[in-house]
Amino acid sequence: MFCRLIENFNSVSKLKKFEQIAGGDFPIVVDMRTEHKNTVLVEGSFVSPFEKTLPNVMDAENSIARFQLVLPKEWTTKYKPVCIHLAGTGDHTYSRRRFFLANRLLSDGIGSLIVMNPFYWKRKPKDQKGSSLNYVSDLFVMGGALITECHTLLKWCEMNGYGPLALHGISMGGYMASLCATVWPKPISLIPCLSWTTASVVFVEGILANAVxxxxxxxxxxxxxxxxxxxxxxxxxxxxxxxxxxxxxxxxxxxx
Structure with a gap:
């Protein structure tokens, strides 16, 4: 299975081959919509496209991609810009990114789409403790799943009239945002913060080295x-x- 995961990840990271993996139709279900004084909160879910590529590589909870969309109640321009925020290590819920990022972007008329990371919160396998993945192979599952899910969400945003679009993340989220941007065939803004082109150094020499x-x-x-x-x-x-x-x-x- 490890060989299949790595081969698939190599395909996911190449634009031409990627369309064969994520080019299908993956319906998104709106689970909840709440209106507040100046904002609209939408929560949705869909089956991860990665499940189609490598069936049963994720358990039932993990295979359902989830997100929260934070929008201004009234748009101030003809555009409806949305920034997709990917999670950093340990950022399990929506609240931190909503409070520190989404709420502040609202004042500038920018919406936010907060993605729940695979292996986090409601997607966390029952035998996993905290943010520590059980297997090295889970890293490849996480990366492959996030790239395909982010691509689906970008298409969904376009279909619903949102744009221009941007990808943002801090630390691991910034690295994942960079990967997602490489397979999107159109111009897109990319804002990776405190991240690099690889996560290897974190596990080999960085703060997570002792956790391996x-x-x-x-x-x-x-x-x-x-x-x-x-x-x-x-x-x-x-x-x-x-x-x-x-x-x-x-x-x-x-x-x-």
Missing amino acids: DWNTLTKQYFDDSVYCDQIRPLIQPSVPDRYKCTSTAATATNIG
């Missing part, structure tokens, strides 16, 4: 040749030929 069971992973790696022979080349491919220094190039460099 390195002893078990090391034992599995050396006990099963599949990890070394098949899985590692998929995650960390060898250096492409175009980047290798040939003997001819090396000789020319020494002569120069």
Whole structure:
């Protein structure tokens, strides 16, 4: 299954192949709509497109994507701009992003769509404790699911007349927002905060390094040749030929 996950994630991260995965119809259900003095709150859900690609890789709770839409009751211009906010590590609910981000954007006439992260809050597997994922493979499921779900939400926003659109996230959310932007075929604003192009350093050298069971992973790696022979080349491919220094190039460099 690990090989399938990595191969699928590589497909998800490529624009042309991505349309084959997320190009279908995934109906969004509006579960709740509440009107307040100046705002409208909408909560919705839909089956994650990732479930179609790799059936049963997520449990029942996790396979349902959920979001909260925060809109101004009256738009001040002909445009209806919406910013999609992806969760940082440990940001399980909507409240923090709604209070610190969505409410402030409302004063500028900008709506917000707050996405519930896979493996978080109502999507958290029953045997998972807090924000700590049970398996390394869950990271690939989380990333693949978020990219496909975000793509579905962007299409839904367009169909409902919202735009221009933006993607935003802090820390892990910023990294995921960057991934989502790469597969959206149209111009879109991207605001990643406190993030980078990879999350690897956080688990290897950063604050989450001590949360990883390195002893078990090391034992599995050396006990099963599949990890070394098949899985590692998929995650960390060898250096492409175009980047290798040939003997001819090396000789020319020494002569120069």
